[in-house]
Amino acid sequence: MIRMICLFAAIAVAAPAAAQTALSIDALAADVVAGNPERQYLARQISLAQTGVAAAGRLADPEISVDFGEKRTDSPLNGQRLGDGPAFAVSILQPIEFNGRIPLRNAIAQGNVTLARLGLAQFDATLAGRARSLGYRLFAAGERADAAAAVAARMRSLAAVLVARDPAGPAPRLEAAVLEASAINAERIAAEAQAAYNAALYELNGLRGQPFPARVRILRPPSAPPPLPDVTVLADRLEVGNFELLALKAQLDQQGLAVRLAEKSRVGAITIGPYLTRERGDVRDTIAGVRAQTTIPLWNRQEGDVATAESRAAQGEAALIATRRRLLASLHADAALYRARSEALAKWPGDAPQHFAEVAAGADRAYRLGAVPLATYVQMQTGWLDAQTAVLETRAGLWEARENIRILTGGGEQP
Structure with a gap:
């Protein structure tokens, strides 16, 4: 009876084994790397890092400033009010970095791409070795x-x-x-x-x-x-x-x-752009020009x-x-x-x-x-x-x- 049980167990194990696809060690490693579900997420890190490279080379977003107020004009001789009216100012400023900071940011972002590729290569090598x-x-x-x-x-x-x-x-x-x-x-x-x-x-x-x-x-x-x-x-x-x-x-x-x-x-960035100021009291004043501003590196907070x-x-x-x-x-x-x-x-x-x-x-x-x-x-x-x-x-x-x-x-x- 024991011999028959052992025989049936051996047949049960050998039957599915005969239908299996035989793989060499290297073919098994390639199959594991190709079918691993985690690898696709690591591969996606490369495309995300490349997006960071494209973003690092762009200028900063422009800034818009809008001021609203009231203008009142008084005579300097008798203090009589000559007129009043609305006043507003609009400016659009573009920050511009210089001194090589954009290339440095671009190089740092390119390093992230390199790290992502190294991470994927290390994952593949480790996964193949483990397989x-x-x-x-x-x-x-x-x-x-x-x-x-x-x-x-x-x-x-x-x-x-x-x-x-x-x-x-x-x-x-x-x-x-x-x-x-x-x-x-x-x-x-x-x-x-x-x-x-x-x-x-x-x-x-x-x-x-x-x-x-x-x-x-x-x-x-x-x-x-x-x-x-x-x-x-x-x-x-x-x-x-x-x-x-x-x-x-x-x-x-x-x-x-x-x-x-x-x-x-x-050294701060230079912010430059056009501005428009319009005031209306006893007369209408309109001023248009270009504005530039930056910080003074006095206290060295950096x-x-x-x-x-x-x-x-x-x-x-x-x-x-x-x-x-x-x-x-x-x-x-x-x-x-x-x-x-x-x-x-x-x-x-x-x-x-x-x-x-x-x-x-x-x-x-x-x-x-x-x-x-x-x-x-x-x-x-x-x-x-x-x-x-x-x-x-x-x-x-x-x-x-x-x-x-x-x-x-x-x-x-x-x-």
């Missing part, structure tokens, strides 16, 4: 779950055969109990691997905007990635290609421009704005230094992890999981024929699971370290 890492984890968890389920089914099948035979003493029942206990442990490993598979699957589907239960089949990735360049070469690539550093440098450039803009703001801008620039310098130190530490740690796992994999045969799987299958046949004892059989089955877990986990960690280095150095094809 590849999850793809490796998904493949490893699936392989581990399949192997553990096969071992559990194999041991339960043997246990059922031993119990069905006529026992000649307590040995068959004891062997059946050992097989049952080993099958329980293998089923625990399969359940843990299935949980890890589901966790990676749900996160992947969330990233690519698909229903969480949608199944994905990952093609077998290469056994190991290519060798890693020297860490000094990677450090140079990090300096010129890391998105976080590039964004901080762009922000620092903007803060330098903001300091210059605050310094130039001490000194506080300059100090604030310089403080932000100093904070940006400190943030750049701290970020560079943190990123270099992460780069060295990932490079060391990459090389350590690469050296471990190099000591193991490339076909170690397949070799142990074949040996485990041979041990099953040999035990059924009575050629090997129970201890050797159980040790071979559990040894296959342990070896496969070690190889798969080491490869997955190796690929994850590579993806971290790829993101740190700018998200290129090769780190």
Whole structure:
């Protein structure tokens, strides 16, 4: 009965898997980036920042001033009122900035476009790296779950055969109990691997905007990635290609421009435009002309704005230094992890999981024929699971370290 349940469960899992579209790791990353629902909002930030560039180059809105009043005219000789009437004045003034302030505002707004593009590029690189890492984890968890389920089914099948035979003493029942206990442990490993598979699957589907239960089949990735360049070469690539550093440098450039803009703001803008004044008392007076006005930089109230801008620039310098130190530490740690796992994999045969799987299958046949004892059989089955877990986990960690280095150095094809 237990064997039939395991068989039906394996068929139920394998049936939908056969209809799945197989994806390579790189195809999975491209699919996640193309289907991610958050990316469209980051892409929209670029168009919004470009709108800010267009607005930064425009003149300030003109100002209109309207005055209403009453004119009364009295004679200076006898104080007699000569006449009274309405008076009004109208002026339209256009503020004009000079001293290079508009180009500075334009450069600051252009920096916002650069930051938006860097943000989108960093999001794409991080998203693709996370998708590849999850793809490796998904493949490893699936392989581990399949192997553990096969071992559990194999041991339960043997246990059922031993119990069905006529026992000649307590040995068959004891062997059946050992097989049952080993099958329980293998089923625990399969359940843990299935949980890890589901966790990676749900996160992947969330990233690519698909229903969480949608199944994905990952093609077998290469056994190991290519060798890693020297860490000094990677450090140079990090300096010129890391998105976080590039964004901080762009922000620092903007803060330098903001300091210059605050310094130039001490000299006020010139407001110029036509005006018209009309008064009517004993006679009608009309005055038309051009008015210009500006501020007198006497009290230097802009000194506080300059100090604030310089403080932000100093904070940006400190943030750049701290970020560079943190990123270099992460780069060295990932490079060391990459090389350590690469050296471990190099000591193991490339076909170690397949070799142990074949040996485990041979041990099953040999035990059924009575050629090997129970201890050797159980040790071979559990040894296959342990070896496969070690190889798969080491490869997955190796690929994850590579993806971290790829993101740190700018998200290129090769780190």
